[in-house]
Amino acid sequence: MSFIKRWRFCTLLLSLTALSATAQDGKGDVVYVPTPQVVVEEMLEMAKVGPSDFIIDLGSGDGRIVITAAKKFGARGFGVDLDAYLLKKARESARREGVAERAQFVEQNLFEADLSHATVITSYLLPEMNEKLRPKLLALKPGTRVVTHDYDMGEWHPDEQKTLDVPEKQVGDPGKSYIFFYIVPAKIAGKWESLIYTGGRGVIYEFEFDQSFQKVGGDARVDGKPARLPLFQVRGDQVSFEAELPQGAGLAKHRFQGRVRDDVIEGTVTIGGQKPLPWKAQLKARGELRMSALETDGSVPW
Ligand SMILES: C[S@@+](CC[C@H](N)C(=O)[O-])C[C@H]1O[C@@H](n2cnc3c(N)ncnc32)[C@H](O)[C@@H]1O
Structure with a gap:
């Protein structure tokens, strides 16, 4: 105190x-x-x-x-x-x-x-x-x-x-x-996976969320290529975050928004200036809600 x-x-x-x-x-x-x-x-x-x-x-x-x-x-x-x-x-x-x-x-x-x-x-x-x-x-x-x-x-x-x-x-x-x-925030700590159809093919997105109360950070892998997610907040059952993620040979801004229901997040992803695509993430392994502040220096320990 x-x-x-x-x-x-x-x-x-x-x-x-x-x-x-x-x-x-x-x-x-x-x-x-x-x-x-x-x-x-x-x-x-x-x-x-x-x-x-x-x-x-x-x-x-x-x-x-x-x-x-x-x-x-x-x-x-x-x-x-x-x-x-x-x-x-x-x-x-x-x-x-x-x-x-x-x-x-x-x-x-x-x-x-x-x-x-x-x-x-x-x-x-x-x-x-x-x-x-x-x-x-x-x-x-x-x-x-x-x-x-x-x-x-x-x-x-x-x-x-x-x-x-x-x-x-x-x-x-x-x-x-x-x-x-x-x-009260939805608990999304843990590993999630999505299949997103973009550029004429299915791309696997993996997310690893580290959560402290309503604050979330973590990592993503797109087609196996790693990227860090910026810190964002869960508001009730609503998740919304933006990240620069691998897209083809470069990076593209991805805007995710969705609703959490138990072990599924459902919503949309907007990649670059394209029109929103359906986004569904499935929980693969639940993590623990952290009762201390999240690291902000990019060194989230897994
Ligand atoms: C500070 S007063 C607040 C009263 C009311 N909520 C308000 O804001 O006007 C705290 C109240 O909690 C009650 N209280 C204290 N410990 C309690 C407990 N373990 N279970 C139920 N009520 C309790 C007290 O009797 C008291 O009426």
Whole structure:
């Protein structure tokens, strides 16, 4: 943890401890502090929450995130918390706001919650809780959005982040809220193979992707000739990258874009100025998702 993060973490702990007498029966891993309403709305905007979304708030407090998602954004979902008083308060608010059907609250440890139906996960938890949750979040369906308040996911860098001025906020970094937005990436680490019909014949393209969270680098071989791929990002189940790859006696710009479904990527490749060709890559050997930064000096170790 950087010095600034450690300092913000310590001030949050101090402020949370000071507030802990006001609302909490002491069962959870972090005391109750509500996310300011303006931040709740920005978190939901950043995740582009809408009527087709199913949201889960991990440690739901008075229920404001799920209730706002239901009332203002038309979503449905649930919150989990261990605090019986807060759960009662959340259910009462959901009823009062007319969204009790779509915003539900469950007494459960957030680390044990079934997240598999979520399209959006929200949280306002301590950094070590985010870190503990990270493998479970990364295992969710590619494209699932995760929004956290004030604390990020460590080495998993956010796809987007925002700082808001919140004058009434007294905890963490007083007067400021940090929002971190992530999209669960498809896992493409490993070896893939494609047959592309170009120049009147089938050409074998082999890819070896090295992936750190949503960032990917690696190598390619075209007809056996090696080439390095530039770093690119996977956004949910969408892959898109450009590379100068062997083509006949020289090199040609290839623009690949496709959708990942388990062990197949399907989309198009545009070679030079030609019209797009169908592109299908088949997984040959799955690799491990790396939990550290990718090398950027071209020395990706295989
Ligand atoms: C900082 S508050 C955030 C409340 C709400 N999500 C918000 O942003 O307004 C954290 C909440 O997590 C709950 N909590 C802490 N540890 C938990 C656990 N292991 N399982 C479920 N809830 C937990 C607390 O009771 C508290 O309501």
